[in-house]
Amino acid sequence: MLQYNPRTGSAGKPGSYTGGAEMAGTKARRAELAGVAAVPMAVLLLVVLCVYASTYLLISLLPVHIRNMGHSEASVGTIMSLFSIAALLTRPFAGVLADRAGRAYSIFIGGLFIGVSCIGYAMSGPNTIWLARFINGIGWGAVTAATATVAADLAPPNRRGTVLGVYGTVTGLALAVGPSVGIWLSHHVSLNVSFIVASVCGFGAAVAILFLHAPAPPRLATRQRIGMAQLFTKSAVGPALIMLCFSLIYGTVLTFIPLMTIDRGLGDSGPFFAIFAVGLIFLRISGGGLSDRLGRFAVIGPGFVSCAIAMFVLAYTHSQLTLFSGAILFAIAFAFVQPASQAWAIDHSPDHARATTLSTVVAAQDFGISFGAIGAGFIADGLGYTSLFIVAMGVAVCGLAVAATVHFKTARASV
Numbered sequence: 001m002l003q004y005n006p007r008t009g010s011a012g013k014p015g016s017y018t019g020g021a022e023m024a025g026t027k028a029r030r031a032e033l034a035g036v037a038a039v040p041m042a043v044l045l046l047v048v049l050c051v052y053a054s055t056y057l058l059i060s061l062l063p064v065h066i067r068n069m070g071h072s073e074a075s076v077g078t079i080m081s082l083f084s085i086a087a088l089l090t091r092p093f094a095g096v097l098a099d100r101a102g103r104a105y106s107i108f109i110g111g112l113f114i115g116v117s118c119i120g121y122a123m124s125g126p127n128t129i130w131l132a133r134f135i136n137g138i139g140w141g142a143v144t145a146a147t148a149t150v151a152a153d154l155a156p157p158n159r160r161g162t163v164l165g166v167y168g169t170v171t172g173l174a175l176a177v178g179p180s181v182g183i184w185l186s187h188h189v190s191l192n193v194s195f196i197v198a199s200v201c202g203f204g205a206a207v208a209i210l211f212l213h214a215p216a217p218p219r220l221a222t223r224q225r226i227g228m229a230q231l232f233t234k235s236a237v238g239p240a241l242i243m244l245c246f247s248l249i250y251g252t253v254l255t256f257i258p259l260m261t262i263d264r265g266l267g268d269s270g271p272f273f274a275i276f277a278v279g280l281i282f283l284r285i286s287g288g289g290l291s292d293r294l295g296r297f298a299v300i301g302p303g304f305v306s307c308a309i310a311m312f313v314l315a316y317t318h319s320q321l322t323l324f325s326g327a328i329l330f331a332i333a334f335a336f337v338q339p340a341s342q343a344w345a346i347d348h349s350p351d352h353a354r355a356t357t358l359s360t361v362v363a364a365q366d367f368g369i370s371f372g373a374i375g376a377g378f379i380a381d382g383l384g385y386t387s388l389f390i391v392a393m394g395v396a397v398c399g400l401a402v403a404a405t406v407h408f409k410t411a412r413a414s415v
Contacts, residue, residue, distance in 0.1 A: 040150070040154060040212055041151075041154055043208060043209075043211050043212040044147060044150050044151060044154070044167075044212060045166075045167070045170045046208050047107060047111075047143075047147060047205045047208045047209050047212065048147050048167060048170050048171060048174075049170050049173065049174055050111075050201045050202070050204040050205035050208060051110075051111065051114065051140070051143050051144070051147070051201070051202070051205045052170070052171045052174035052175065052178070053174040053177070053178050053198075053201045054114055054115075054118060054198040054199070054201035054202045054205070055114075055136075055140065055174075055178070055198075056174050056175045056177075056178025056179055056182075056273070057178045057179070057181060057182035057185075057194055057197060057198045057201070058118070058121070058182055058194065058195070058198050059175075059178065059179050059182070059254060059258075059273065060179040060182060060183055060258045060268060060269045060270055060273065061182050061183065061186055061191065061194060062080065062121070062133075063076050063080060063255055063256070063258045063259055064258055064259065064262065065191065066079055066080070066129060067259065069125075069126040069129065070126055071126070072377075072381060073256075073259065073377050073380045073381045074374075074377040074378050074380075074381045075377070076255065076259070076377060077255055077256075077373040077374050077375075077376055077377020077378070077380075078373075078374050078377060079129065079130050079133055080133065080254075080255045080373050081251070081255075081369070081370040081371065081372075081373040081374045082130055082133040082134045082137060082370075083133050083134070083136055083137035083140065083369075083370075084137060084251065084366040084367070084369040084370035084373070085134070085137065085366070085370045086133075086134045086135070086136070086137025086138045086140075086141060087137040087138070087140045087141030087144070087362075087363075087366040088141070088363050088366035088367050088370060089138075089141070090137070090138045090141030090142055090145075091141040091142075091144075091145045091362055091363045091366060092360070092363060094106045094110070094141055094142040094145035094146065097142075103146040103147075103149055103150045103153075103212075104146075104209050104210070104212055106142050106143070106145055106146040107142070107143050107146045107147060107205065107206075107209040107212075108206050108209050108210070109139075109142050110138075110139040110140065110141070110142030110143030110144075110146075110205075110206075111139065111143060111202050111203060111204075111205035111206030111207075111209065112139070112202075112203070112206050113135055113136070113138050113139025113142065113202075114136060114139035114140065114143065114199075114201075114202030114203075114205070115139075115199045115200070115201075115202035115203035115206065116135060116139075116199075116202075117132050117133075117135040117136035117138075117139060117199075117202075118132075118136065118195050118196070118198040118199035118202055119195065119196070119199045120132030120135060120136075121133075121136075121195045121198075122191075122192045122195040122196065137366075139202065141366065143205065144362060145362065147167075148167060148342060148362070150212070151163055151166075151167040152342075152346050167339075168280065168335070168338065168339050169280065169281050171280075172277045172278075172279075172280030172281040173277070173281060174277075175273055175274075175276065175277035175280065176273075176274050176277030176278050176280075176281065177274075177277075178273075179269065179270045179273040179274065180270040180271075180273075180274055181197075182194045182197075182198075183268050183270045185197060236345040236357045236360040236361050237360075238344070238345075238406035238409070238410065239341040239342070239344045239345040239361050239406070240345070240360050240361045240363070240364035241364065241402050241406065242300060242337070242341045242344075242399060242402055242403050242406060243337075243338070243341050243361050243362070243364045243365045243368065244364040244365070244367060244368045245304075245368070245395060245396070245398055245399030245402055246303075246304070246307065246333070246334075246337050246338070246341075246365075246368065246396075246399055247364070247365040247366070247367070247368025247369045247372060248368040248369075248371065248372035248375075248392075248395050249307060249311065249368075249372065249392045249395055249396060249399075250334070250365075250368065250369055250372065251368060251369035251370065251371070251372025251373040251376065252372050252373065252376040252388065252389070252392050253314075253330065253392075254369065254373070255372075255373040255376060255377070256376055256377075256380055256385065256388065257269050257272055257273075257314075259380075260314075260317075260385045261323065263385070264317070264318055264385070266317075266318075266319075266320060266323055271320075271324070272323055272324065272326075272327045273327075275324050275327040275328060275331075276327040276328075276330055276331045276334075277331075278331075279327065279328050279331025279332065279335070280331050280334060280335050283331060283332060283335035283336075290336075290340075292343070296340045296341070296343060296344040296347075296407075297403055297404070297406075297407035299336045299337075299340045300336060300337050300340050300341060300344075300403045301400060301403055301404065301407075302336060303332065303333045303334075303335070303336030303337035303340070304333065304337065304396050304397075304399045304400035304403060305396075305400065306329050306330075306332040306333040306336070307329070307330065307333035307337070307396040307399070308393045308396035308397055308400075309329050310326045310327075310329035310330040310332075310333060311326075311389045311390070311392040311393035311396060312389070312390070312393050313325055313326040313329060314326040314330075314389045314392075315385070315386045315387075315388075315389035315390050315393070316386065333396075337399075341361060342361055342362075345357050345360070345361045376388055376392075379391060
């Protein structure tokens with residue numbers, strides 16, 4: 001029986017390593033490979049859609065809901081950041097679990113946590129909603145530590161950027177539809193129904209993963225004790241720093257665009273996130289593919305430039321036109337920076353540590369989103385939204401400098 005081999009992107013006996021000549025193969029064999037990879041990829045994308053739909057249904061609702069409970073902007077930022085803080089604490093251990101026991105275990109447990117937490121939102125009061133947010137983050141960290149790794153497992157090395165771009169397109173689809181659906185449900189049915197639908201999506205991911213037959217994680221000959229070297233990988237430090245810079249900005253956008261659009265009389269933030277997501281759907285595959293052909297920095301660099309321009313535009317936004325222009329520019333930035341950074345980390349990762357490598361990168365993303373939201377809350381409280389997004393523009397410039405430094409150091413090390 002043939003089994004997909006993620007080391008080579010070809011089919012062979014379980015545990016075997018097929019060489020380059022076999023990888024070339026005939027057209028019939030390539031068609032067979034496509035058939036073997038297509039089913040697990042389809043199931044994976046269904047899981048990803050459920051998880052991200054659960055999150056994005058509530059992305060525009062929660063900041064407003066928390067503020068309506070009587071919390072200030074700084075408090076809103078802090079409570080929202082608990083999601084990413086919990087994911088940050090969970091992700092390294094979930095990565096080890098995914099590498100050692102299998103990706104499905106981490107995804108199943110995370111889906112259950114997400115489902116329970118969304119029910120918790122409906123039952124929480126002003127003093128307890130932080131707990132539901134934290135539990136949601138635990139589930140998110142457990143799931144996303146493994147799903148991107150399965151996508152990388154299914155991709156041959158020279159197509160990783162493209163496959164991660166497809167993965168990101170599904171998340172973009174959830175973002176395109178989720179906020180508007182959540183807002184519509186809250187306005188026309190009730191806010192609690194939005195929470196229940198998000199909960200069903202989380203439990204749906206846990207059920208769907210039971211049907212995923214993905215490649216088993218490559219294993220080391222000897223089992224190592226869990227220490228810092230097993231929780232974080234040194235090869236991922238550069239891409240992780242890049243994602244940290246970008247995620248400080250992303251946390252700001254996620255938390256304060258919903259509040260800024262209301263305060264500036266631009267309506268709810270659903271259209272902003274829909275335009276941002278549609279841009280991602282069209283751009284993320286090309287962004288990942290470009291990094292495969294041109295190199296990771298050649299795509300990440302322009303991404304940060306687009307991000308800096310987007311933040312400048314949003315700082316002075318008082319009309320729908322400039323708001324939506326900022327959404328498109330930020331979509332370009334996200335599509336170019338995130339998949340290329342993840343692919344860059346995997347490029348230098350040993351096969352047995354892919355989940356740990358990706359969890360290191362995404363842990364940096366969680367850290368950035370968390371403290372970006374917290375810091376942004378205090379800036380918005382003290383200085384206003386214009387200063388907030390000007391500071392975010394400066395962070396984008398710093399991210400470009402970090403990416404250039406990582407690029408040149410990597411280039412020198414490879415000589």
